[in-house]
Amino acid sequence: xxILHLYHDLMNLYGDYANVSAMRRILEKSGESVTVDKxxxxxxxxxxxxxxxxxxxxxxxxxxxxxxxxRQYKAELSACADSGKALLFTGNSFEMLGxxxxxxHGNTVEGLGLFDFTVTEQNKTRDTADVIFNCDFxxxxxxxxxxxxxxxxxxxxxxxxxxxxxxxxxxxxxxGIRKNNLFGTHLTGPALIKNPHFLAYLxxxxxxxxxxxxxxxYEKAGFEVTLTELTKxxxxxx
Amino acid sequence: xxKLFTILICKLLRFVGGLVGKGSSLPGQVALKLCPDxxxxxxxxxxxxxxxxxxxxxxTVEMIAHILTKNGKTVAWNKExxxxxxxxxxxxxxxxxxGGKVKSDILLIESDERFxxxxxxxxxxxxxxxxxxYRDQLTRNGHPEWVYDALLDSITSGTQLILNAxxxxxxxxxxxxxxxxxxxxxxxxxxxxxxESVYNDGAYCPVCKAPMTYTTHHYNHIGHYACTKCGYxxxxxxxxxxxxxxxxxxxxxxxxxxITLALKSLYNIYNILSAYTVASIVGIDGAKIAADMNxxxxxxxxxxxxxxxxxxxxxxxxxxxNSISYDQSIRVASAYKEGxxxxxxxxxxxxxxxxxxxxxxxxxxxDMLGCDNVHQIVxxxxxxxxxxxxxxxxxxPNDKIKLFEDINEAVDYLNSDRREYIxxxxxxxxxxxFLVKVKGE
Numbered sequence: 001x002x003i004l005h006l007y008h009d010l011m012n013l014y015g016d017y018a019n020v021s022a023m024r025r026i027l028e029k030s031g032e033s034v035t036v037d038k039x040x041x042x043x044x045x046x047x048x049x050x051x052x053x054x055x056x057x058x059x060x061x062x063x064x065x066x067x068x069x070x071r072q073y074k075a076e077l078s079a080c081a082d083s084g085k086a087l088l089f090t091g092n093s094f095e096m097l098g099x100x101x102x103x104x105h106g107n108t109v110e111g112l113g114l115f116d117f118t119v120t121e122q123n124k125t126r127d128t129a130d131v132i133f134n135c136d137f138x139x140x141x142x143x144x145x146x147x148x149x150x151x152x153x154x155x156x157x158x159x160x161x162x163x164x165x166x167x168x169x170x171x172x173x174x175x176g177i178r179k180n181n182l183f184g185t186h187l188t189g190p191a192l193i194k195n196p197h198f199l200a201y202l203x204x205x206x207x208x209x210x211x212x213x214x215x216x217x218y219e220k221a222g223f224e225v226t227l228t229e230l231t232k233x234x235x236x237x238x
Numbered sequence: 239x240x241k242l243f244t245i246l247i248c249k250l251l252r253f254v255g256g257l258v259g260k261g262s263s264l265p266g267q268v269a270l271k272l273c274p275d276x277x278x279x280x281x282x283x284x285x286x287x288x289x290x291x292x293x294x295x296x297x298t299v300e301m302i303a304h305i306l307t308k309n310g311k312t313v314a315w316n317k318e319x320x321x322x323x324x325x326x327x328x329x330x331x332x333x334x335x336x337g338g339k340v341k342s343d344i345l346l347i348e349s350d351e352r353f354x355x356x357x358x359x360x361x362x363x364x365x366x367x368x369x370x371x372y373r374d375q376l377t378r379n380g381h382p383e384w385v386y387d388a389l390l391d392s393i394t395s396g397t398q399l400i401l402n403a404x405x406x407x408x409x410x411x412x413x414x415x416x417x418x419x420x421x422x423x424x425x426x427x428x429x430x431x432x433x434e435s436v437y438n439d440g441a442y443c444p445v446c447k448a449p450m451t452y453t454t455h456h457y458n459h460i461g462h463y464a465c466t467k468c469g470y471x472x473x474x475x476x477x478x479x480x481x482x483x484x485x486x487x488x489x490x491x492x493x494x495x496x497i498t499l500a501l502k503s504l505y506n507i508y509n510i511l512s513a514y515t516v517a518s519i520v521g522i523d524g525a526k527i528a529a530d531m532n533x534x535x536x537x538x539x540x541x542x543x544x545x546x547x548x549x550x551x552x553x554x555x556x557x558x559x560n561s562i563s564y565d566q567s568i569r570v571a572s573a574y575k576e577g578x579x580x581x582x583x584x585x586x587x588x589x590x591x592x593x594x595x596x597x598x599x600x601x602x603x604x605d606m607l608g609c610d611n612v613h614q615i616v617x618x619x620x621x622x623x624x625x626x627x628x629x630x631x632x633x634x635p636n637d638k639i640k641l642f643e644d645i646n647e648a649v650d651y652l653n654s655d656r657r658e659y660i661x662x663x664x665x666x667x668x669x670x671x672f673l674v675k676v677k678g679e
Binding site for chain 2: 013123143149188194
């Protein structure tokens with residue numbers, strides 16, 4: 001199977017690269033042979049060649065640099081989303097897929113237009129939070145961290161429900177975007193390592209025939225500890 | 239009247255706080271409530287030296303204070319490390335006469351990066367050292383460019399910037415400015431040609447975002463860089479580490495001053511260099527500074543030697559959520575030729591705020607611990623599972639690693655007849671849990 005890691009050196013702010021390591025490992029442990037390609041600025045990938053495509057989070061400035069390069073993939077990406085290819089965008093990277101992206105000074109650039117949402121950044125406060133997200137397609141909630149300065153409005157099909165933490169905009173109880181098997185979430189860093197059930201789900205969507213999760217002992221234990229800590233925190237109301 | 243009253247109250251609270259061992263930010267907090275612009279109402283000394291940056295602030299400030307004091311200057315500085323505006327207010331008013339005049343020759347301020355813009359609205363530093371900008375406490379700080387933007391707001395035109403030339407993001411503070419003092423290191427024997435780090439924050443130019451190339455890396459993305467497009471490049475330095483021998487623990491500044499290091503880390507040599515730079519600017523002779531820094535052991539409790547049964551070791555306080563801080567400590571342990579065991583504790587990610595985020599573990603180059611100098615690795619604390627998973631993505635063999643959720647059990651395990659030296663790598667938030675179990679220095 002083939003994995004594509006796009007903008008690995010530009011959009012990799014919180015250890016996001018580890019999502020690719022995790023996907024490679026689960027596919028290998030499930031008996032697949034795996035290759036990973038890293039393609040960044042100035043490179044060219046054929047998206048349809050891949051079973052799983054990943055983009056991680058970056059600084060606001062780097063997001064714009066990535067976006068200009070990413071435009072070349074607009075049609076291909078749209079076809080991938082329609083055909084049900086597995087794609088994951090973490091952190092602010094999915095913000096490239098909307099209608100517009102407005103920076104803290106009010107300058108607006110067009111996004112790729114795969115979705116109808118708009119993004120507005122500010123530079124006053126960094127919105128950060130430990131989060132617990134719910135979703136109907138997984139048996140357990142998701143845990144992780146969100147680190148952003150943007151509000152995302154006009155999402156018609158969100159990915160998760162917000163049990164604790166931050167949604168697409170302030171006060172929103174929904175988080176992320178989804179279209180078929182294209183997943184975008186503001187969870188930063190190694191979300192697939194922190195949430196082994198989400199990893200297994202995505203591996204299956206990528207086309208892995210018999211997903212093996214037996215080896216994920218410490219991942220599962222780590223998830224439980226974090227979920228317990230976050231739940232305690234939430235219930236204490238702090 | 240208001241000024242006198244505010245100063246009095248602040249001094250009083252500081253005195254009482256000192257008696258009951260309370261923190262140093264409350265008196266300043268009260269003073270700012272009473273008189274929000276109190277800092278601009280006091281008269282300040284000729285030298286107002288500020289130090290900020292992700293890492294090394296506290297150590298650098300301590301060293302500067304040490305050198306200046308040794309050379310007959312009086313220095314008011316925030317010893318307790320309270321580095322937001324409240325702590326700085328406590329410091330300034332605590333050092334004032336009742337008439338509002340700071341009594342010392344030099345006001346030396348360690349400042350938090352994100353809050354510098356509030357502090358320096360009232361007090362403009364004459365000299366402003368920026369040590370580095372790394373991925374540091376990103377759960378609060380966002381990312382280095384976010385901190386850069388916040389810091390940029392704190393720099394006024396009359397301030398003399400003193401910048402680390404080897405840090406590409408820090409150096410870009412000089413864009414559009416003259417009158418910058420640069421410090422940095424020549425190509426060193428410990429340098430590498432290629433990047434040794436899990437990630438590369440020097441991949442793209444901070445000014446134009448085109449790819450950058452390096453002729454040498456001191457550590458991580460700190461080194462000699464040049465943009466492939468816009469001409470942005472590492473600046474020449476006025477104060478320079480010209481050689482270092484980490485084995486022997488000797489550094490040389492400006493080709494003539496040798497300093498023997500109490501702590502053999504690259505971090506330490508940068509802190510010494512920035513202290514050297516400031517002291518030189520204040521007018522202290524280079525040879526004297528070097529003598530004062532010779533064998534200098536930091537008093538801020540970040541490096542602590544200990545005994546555990548028959549074994550000896552060193553605790554290297556390393557900031558959680560700061561991969562470069564960890565990388566430095568790991569480098570020190572990996573370089574220990576006589577053989578060592580390494581213990582890493584992640585029990586509370588932060589002591590000041592709650593978070594369960596462990597993504598920063600993925601930015602740390604734990605693979606360095608795979609070297610022959612490191613015999614056994616003990617991982618401990620509430621987040622031991624996350625540590626175990628992180629180590630499973632290194633090439634370090636499983637049988638070299640022991641896991642303990644309970645720190646006490648981990649320490650008991652280490653209290654054996656093994657002969658290896660022990661390095662303990664953990665944060666302020668967790669080091670106390672270890673230190674109660676051992677005999678400190």
